[in-house]
Amino acid sequence: MKRNHLIANGAVFVFFLFMLIHAFGLHEIRRFGEVGSGFWPLLVLSSATILSLILLIREWRSKGGEKEERPEGNEGDSGGNRIKVFGSILCLLFYVIGMPFVGFILSTFIFILFFIFVLGERRKWILALSPPLVTGLIVLVFGKLISMPLPKGVGIFADFSRLFY
Incomplete structure (x- = not known):
């Protein structure tokens, strides 16, 4: 499982890094004293890139052979989760x-x-x-x-x- 998590986290990091690099090419249109239109994509993508890098490093440093533990009593709870997802949508x-x-x-x-x-x-x-x-x-x-x-x-x-x- 660790290898799959590393690949997934690495892919997410590369995606956000790619988007961040391209976001620097956005042309800002702004008036004096206002935040430009290019600020928000840069802020969000920078945060996502940093957080995904932290997640990737944390996964890489974790012990490899650990078995994922599932909380007790959640085996039959998929119906409740479906209701939550449908209600959220x-x-x-x-x-x-x-x-x-x-x-x-x-x-x-x-x-x-x-x-x-x-x-x-x-x-x-x-x-x-x-x-x-x-x-x-x-x-x-x-x-x-x-x-x-x-x-x-x-x-x-x-x-x-x-x-x-």
């Missing part, structure tokens, strides 16, 4: 379809709430705090700091979105 589909109509803030809030519920989170304080915190953080970073236009929605939803960005 449905959440994402409704999120993408609904965002142009209800706007970024409301659709992201609802998406995060349903998504973490589908993944199995039942603690009420997590369900109550995660959607507003994550949505607020995304709006702050992308809507305010980076000045990236976010979908506002239609009608009353657009008016609601204009209160925030």
Whole structure:
């Protein structure tokens, strides 16, 4: 198994490195004081390249003959995982379809709430705090700091979105 993991991690590292090298050729279009369009691909690809290199080194240094241990009681859990995957896909589909109509803030809030519920989170304080915190953080970073236009929605939803960005 170790050889397969090394090959897979090496392939991922080479892919991200290849994409990073080509991302340096992107032409930045920006106004004074704003982050250019070439910044985000470079940031994401640099992070992915570094993380995949760390994963490759960690796999290379690990002991070769170790048998993978599976947690007890997960043999018959594939039905629950299928439900989570299907529910996650449905959440994402409704999120993408609904965002142009209800706007970024409301659709992201609802998406995060349903998504973490589908993944199995039942603690009420997590369900109550995660959607507003994550949505607020995304709006702050992308809507305010980076000045990236976010979908506002239609009608009353657009008016609601204009209160925030």
